[in-house]
Amino acid sequence: MFLYAAVVLPVIPIVMWSFSFRWAYPRLVPEWSSRAWDYVFGQQNIVDAIITSIAVSTAVTALSLVLGYTAAKALGTREFKGKTAVEIFILLPAIVPVISAVMGMQGIFTRLYLTDTFLGVVIGHTVFTMPYMIMGLSSVFRNYNMEYEQAARTLGADRWSVLMEVTVPAIFPGLVVACLFAFVVSWSQYLLTLMIGGTAVETLPMLLFALMGSGDYAVASAVSIVFILPVLILLVLTSRFLTTNGVASGGINQI
């Protein structure tokens, strides 16, 4: 079937390359070896890039959750004038390509001393993950019953315990999916990290680009596999919601 071919076929050469020592044309199978994998886990710069990527994307996810939470709740639970316009405005960073904004961003960040810094990269990524976080969360809030919060307040709970004991448990599955989506969007950024972080913040995609440039396809393939691990986690989690509730992740895909 076409679907399986389109998805499975591209994975095959990456896996084969990652276990190859050399793979000269026209050999159908490579000379097998664990060289690339030994290299991935032995080479300090690769381990560093993995750690940097995790740190950046985690910080970005947390920041976009904090900054986007109230907006998502407003869009999901309230009706107001200009709502569609606000939704489109918030979606803009997800639609307008990174290349459009990244040069101006570099100019402004230079003046704010944010270029070549971890913080600068995190802020830059956050702008582009916010639409996914807000739209993901607001679709969760759309099916959320505000009355539980009011009930808890009436019973004397303060804001913080309402949030932690009523709201968060109620929206938890959707919250996790929205966070993972934001994480993956940040995880995949290349151009933005390159322009804002320079060589100071080297993430996995930047390393992967360098490896492809050097032509070491074996190591590049092994790094690619490491690179898609968070994606697999996201897929397993969303497909759980998919099976329980039709195609529930359709909400996320609307973004």
Place this chain on the structure above:
Amino acid sequence: MSDRKTWIMLMPALLVIVAFFIAPLVYSFLLSLNFFSITSNTTVGFQAYASILGSKSFIDSLAFSLTIAAVSTVVSIAVAIVVSMALRRTFIGRKLALFVYQFNIPVPHLVVAISVLLLLSQTGLVSRMLFALGIISAPSDFPMIVFDQSGLGIIIAFVLKFFPFIGIAVLSLLLTTIDDYEMQAATLGAGPLRRFVYVLLPMMMPSILFSSILVFAYAFGSYEVPFLLGSTYPKALSILSYQEFTDIDLNSRPQALAIANMITLVVVAMVILAYMQLNAMNRMGVRKDGEA
């Protein structure tokens, strides 16, 4: 009172987008006009735009990026509709098929591009298989799919990423709201083709239009995919822009920004058009419901 609270809730997100997204767009417009000139012998104005519009490489790149984006989008829509229609009915292994269908959505474009390169380049896996079968006798016998001037490799990578993205949205519609309407049409005697053209397609349109905009804009401005899979000429607009920006000659920066702003212009114009179209569709939808 309640309205004020709504806007307070929206404020943090709106402020971030204004400060770190809208401001950079405005700033890059000013930079493209030579507003903050680094060299002294230049004047403020639209010279950078005149210069790029007069250059053949820009026009070629613009045509190239528009074509790549349009073809990838149209092919992805067609594939998405076909696959989603096939996945509506229950069958053994459907759960797995649904999982596979979603697989490529969150996979980074960079990885998909690398896969396409390793699979379809002249020394790629498919070429090796054809060699083993005796169909070709040298890498150069294999058609130039990757690095070719028509951008076929880029289009393949985009389609692999985009068709599930459009398709899952279509499928979720097919499985929920559309089903009842189609049943009604079937009861009233409409055949499969008529049902598809008059019931399914119009109901899918808003969702398809919406995801197509995202997909088109992405393909139009993408950097990674054409960088890995594109030929040296014509270059995608984003690559042309980035190269001008990193040129040692700082005088080419306004051109780089002018190119980036042209990308923004095309995308924003499309968003506005699509928004108007969606609005028109919604109004039509309301009227139809009213009649029924």
